[in-house]
Ligand SMILES: Nc1ncnc2c1ncn2[C@@H]1O[C@H](COP(=O)(O)OP(=O)(O)OP(=O)(O)O)[C@@H](O)[C@H]1O
């Protein structure tokens with residue numbers, strides 16, 4: 045298909061209503077007023093006790109490159125009929141704001157700002173969709189991966205999902221997120237190349253079927269590849285596959301590195317135990333049993349309980365598509381806006397559902413670490429002019445059920461939001477993906493085990509400071525008065 049408009053920028057990777065709102069701000073002369081938006085999710089995915097933040101690297105790239113191309117502008121003008129003056133305005137638009145963000149690999153929780161964007165409202169509005177798109181997916185997959193890692197413990201896990209991912213972008217950014225969450229490798233070679241992450245792979249049934257026998261197929265593979273994992277379930281795992289793999293490994297001896305065998309169907313517990321026995325009896329104590337086939341943390345937990353003898357788990361579909369919860373649900377809300385006098389005014393969105401009432405004002409998030417245990421007591425959201433690092437004692441209370449409260453002393457308050465963009469310039473250098481993985485791993489040591497179990501974890505506290513709470517109540521009262529005044533008119 046020949047395209048009329050070249051796909052040469054990501055600036056229109058946004059919802060139409062953003063462009064229409066931007067036009068309204070511009071036409072009304074509000075567009076340069078400063079807005080503060082916060083990006084957060086309300087509910088942890090998969091019923092997990094924590095999430096792993098991912099998406100910052102792509103977000104920074106997107107903001108740095110933000111610029112409507114000539115083809116974007118022609119499309120808006122010719123096909124969607126935006127007027128010439130607005131098109132001229134858009135032509136010169138760049139992202140010039142400040143951004144504060146969680147680091148990738150940070151443990152994050154519901155209702156705390158993960159990203160704070162401070163920019164002229166027109167810019168902050170136009171980037172909403174892309175930022176949510178990036179963070180929602182990558183954080184979801186990193187979290188799913190971490191759940192799997194919690195269950196497999198020290199076993200290796202390879203990410204095999206590219207063929208089932210929701211298109212190509214999801215495959216590669218999903219692979220990166222899977223590594224952040226704790227997996228060892230991906231089968232996606234492009235992800236390996238782009239992100240400098242380990243790639244690994246075995247072979248498929250098609251290669252076995254392309255030869256007359258498994259024996260010939262394994263030999264042919266071994267002639268080209270020093271490292272060999274033979275797929276043993278094409279015809280009959282225990283009667284033909286494993287014995288053939290052992291035979292070929294014995295014949296080739298040290299000329300190959302016989303890493304092990306992969307089982308991709310049947311009863312994994314039974315087959316892996318029998319395979320382990322056969323490998324050990326043949327003297328291949330170090331050869332590993334790989335398994336794959338629609339695995340996720342639930343099946344793996346079950347297989348482990350049954351005593352399956354597995355060394356490496358290959359996981360595709362259920363990880364890369366976040367099969368049991370396909371969306372994270374992060375939102376991007378206006379919390380403060382410059383008024384006509386140049387002062388920032390906090391904003392609020394009211395809802396009948398207490399959890400959906402936004403928390404007004406520019407905020408920061410601190411992790412409150414108990415100095416005695418080194419464990420986290422919870423996260424503490426403050427107005428950005430507060431500094432809990434300077435306080436001896438803080439009161440932490442549940443943001444909805446406020447009677448649940450505690451006083452905390454002898455703590456370190458670790459700020460979680462870092463400035464990553466200043467006046468449109470990127471000020472943050474992303475660590476390598478493997479460093480991010482290590483960071484996520486180390487962060488998990490801050491959590492008590494109750495928050496880390498995959499089934500019904502304890503709810504980790506995310507509390508508001510008194511000042512933040514008072515400010516929210518004040519804004520709610522203001523809105524109430526506004527509604528009453530309106531009704532009396
Ligand atoms: N011992 C076991 N306990 C629980 N689940 C298992 C066990 N062994 C395998 N499974 C899982 O059960 C499912 C088996 O699915 P299914 O019967 O469709 O696979 P199969 O026998 O491999 O056939 P196919 O060739 O179609 O993949 C997979 O998700 C697999 O991971």
Ligand SMILES: O=P(O)(O)OC[C@H]1O[C@H](OP(=O)(O)OP(=O)(O)O)[C@H](O)[C@@H]1O
Nearest residue numbers: 204248249308336337338339359360361
């Ligand atoms: O089951 P998943 O968790 O999604 O893991 C990836 C799956 O992809 C492959 O199967 P596929 O049937 O696509 O090809 P194959 O012929 O290589 O088995 C592989 O053998 C796994 O079963």
Ligand SMILES: O=C(O)c1cccnc1
Nearest residue numbers: 204231244245246247358
């Ligand atoms: O390398 C493998 O074994 C592999 C890769 C992708 C999908 N399934 C298996």
